[in-house]
Amino acid sequence: MQQNTFPRYLTPTEASEYLGLTTGTLANMRSLGTGPSFVRRGRIIRYAEADLVAYLEAGRVQVSA
Secondary structure, three states: OOOOOOOOEEOHHHHHHHHOOOHHHHHHHHHHOOOOOOEEEOOEEEEEHHHHHHHHHHOOOOOOO
């Protein structure tokens, strides 16, 4: 039996906790276009967990020893 796996979408509150930011900072980033990708359906905003991971990975700094 196959199990369907759907992407997990988080609320702004859940996404801010995931990223370690306040919801206000996340809202500011949304308005400036500097934050992670998000989905808007009317007034509802959701963040795909994969997009949050990609956003964090994009900021990765490689430190050489």
